[in-house]
Amino acid sequence: MSRESRETQAGPLRKGMLGFMLAHEQFPVTELVRLGAAAEGAGFDLLATSDHFQPWQSNERHCGEAWVTLGALGQRTRGVWMGPTVTCPTLRYNPAVVAEAFATLSQLYPGRVFLGLGSGEALNEAAATGQWPAWQERWGRLIEAVSIIRGLWSGAPLEHKGTHYTVNGRLYDPPAQPIPLLLAANGPKAMKLAGQHGDGLITDPETWRESKSEWESGARGAGKDPAKMPVLVEAFVVVGGQADAQAAAQLWNFIPKAFKGYHNIRDPAEIEHTARSELPLPKVYADWTVSQDPAAHVEAISKLFESGVSIVNIHSGQPDQHKVIDFYGREVMPRLKAGIRPAGASSH
Numbered sequence: 001m002s003r004e005s006r007e008t009q010a011g012p013l014r015k016g017m018l019g020f021m022l023a024h025e026q027f028p029v030t031e032l033v034r035l036g037a038a039a040e041g042a043g044f045d046l047l048a049t050s051d052h053f054q055p056w057q058s059n060e061r062h063c064g065e066a067w068v069t070l071g072a073l074g075q076r077t078r079g080v081w082m083g084p085t086v087t088c089p090t091l092r093y094n095p096a097v098v099a100e101a102f103a104t105l106s107q108l109y110p111g112r113v114f115l116g117l118g119s120g121e122a123l124n125e126a127a128a129t130g131q132w133p134a135w136q137e138r139w140g141r142l143i144e145a146v147s148i149i150r151g152l153w154s155g156a157p158l159e160h161k162g163t164h165y166t167v168n169g170r171l172y173d174p175p176a177q178p179i180p181l182l183l184a185a186n187g188p189k190a191m192k193l194a195g196q197h198g199d200g201l202i203t204d205p206e207t208w209r210e211s212k213s214e215w216e217s218g219a220r221g222a223g224k225d226p227a228k229m230p231v232l233v234e235a236f237v238v239v240g241g242q243a244d245a246q247a248a249a250q251l252w253n254f255i256p257k258a259f260k261g262y263h264n265i266r267d268p269a270e271i272e273h274t275a276r277s278e279l280p281l282p283k284v285y286a287d288w289t290v291s292q293d294p295a296a297h298v299e300a301i302s303k304l305f306e307s308g309v310s311i312v313n314i315h316s317g318q319p320d321q322h323k324v325i326d327f328y329g330r331e332v333m334p335r336l337k338a339g340i341r342p343a344g345a346s347s348h
Contacts, residue, residue, distance in 0.1 A: 009111030013230040019046035019313035025055035029064035042329025046081040053124040057272035074109040088120035092128040095145035099152035110176035118184035186259035195219035200230035232311040236288040248317030249284040294331035
């Protein structure tokens with residue numbers, strides 16, 4: 001692939017974009033890179049990767065390094081946006097190293113890289129460092145890390161001595177273009193902080209419905225217009241029926257309580273065991289779009305866009321990811337672009 005094609009820009013993060021989730025927990029890096037190229041070919045606008053040290057559940061079986069994947073992915077794609085949902089820049093990664101890594105990715109793929117940041121999970125931070133402070137400290141670290149990353153991205157010398165970090169240096173190769181910095185949030189307090197400190201938001205449909213106003217309040221309080229800030233919401237889907245949903249849900253059994261307790265558990269085997277005992281599979285996929293009818297998928301995506309979401313990030317736990325990619329490329333995206341929204345769409 002030529003240098004020119006690798007550096008094709010994706011344009012701004014904008015309303016109406018579809019992303020595709022590349023789950024390091026479920027697939028090896030070699031497969032994720034192939035899937036990313038296929039997703040761009042099918043018409044997806046954005047590729048998101050998880051960034052973990054361990055998978056959420058031990059039966060997911062994989063956990064490659066996200067930044068390596070992004071570097072390889074950029075070589076196999078032409079113009080799609082790429083970034084993590086999300087990196088934790090506070091314990092296992094020092095914020096100065098995060099700033100340098102994504103500045104470098106931006107040099108390779110200018111105008112195509114975004115950075116999603118969050119306060120982390122014990123299965124990553126506690127497992128890799130032995131540290132897992134309380135929520136208030138984790139968010140204090142995250143806010144301080146955001147300030148450091150922004151300061152280093154300016155290219156100017158940075159002298160920072162804060163509550164948690166001391167940085168005295170500069171990036172000699174700052175980002176080729178501004179990198180959108182989105183903050184992940186899964187509750188009302190976090191939503192308000194994400195509005196205050198981020199360029200945009202990463203969240204789930206339930207949190208968006210329940211705490212959208214908190215995020216908007218935080219953004220406005222910081223002098224920003226939330227209507228102009230990108231909002232990425234991850235939507236779980238299954239292209240198939242209930243049996244397919246049951247199989248996928250076995251790997252993502254933790255989802256309904258991911259940030260309602262399971263994020264404090266260090267061991268993926270314990271998360272898997274606890275989720276199996278507490279969460280029956282129908283509850284796990286109750287809010288997923290489960291259908292082979294493209295109208296159901298169009299309807300669910302359209303509702304998210306109408307609620308103010310900018311980017312719907314499609315995540316399927318199915319083993320055959322190409323089936324999902326092909327279905328969306330052939331059946332769903334053309335209908336979305338044409339504004340076709342048939343009545344009577346059915347979904348679980």
